[in-house]
Amino acid sequence: MCRSIKTLRPPFEEVVTEEDFHAAALQYVRKVSGFRKPAPHNAEAFDRAVEIIAAATAELLGTLEVRGR
Structure with missing residues (x-):
C-alpha cells in the first residue's frame, strides 16, 4: 500500500x-x-493520527x- 515508506x-x-x-x-x-494536506476542519485529527502512528512505530x-546480526 505505501511503497514509498522505507x-x-x-x-x-x-x-x-x-x-x-x-x-x-x-x-x-x-x-x-x-x-496530502487536510482541510482546516480535519487538521487536528490528521495531525493526531500522525503522532499516534509515529509513536507506535x-x-x-x-x-x-533482530536476530543474526
Whole structure:
C-alpha cells in the first residue's frame, strides 16, 4: 500500500530518528486518508493520527529483536 515508506529496522537502517518515524507516519496517514494536506476542519485529527502512528512505530522498532546480526 505505501511503497514509498522505507524499512526503518536494522540492517536496513542503523540510525533511525524521530523525523524518520514522523515521515513514515505522515506518508501512511496521507495514503489512508487520501489527503496530502487536510482541510482546516480535519487538521487536528490528521495531525493526531500522525503522532499516534509515529509513536507506535517507535515502540514497535524499540521492541523488535533482530536476530543474526
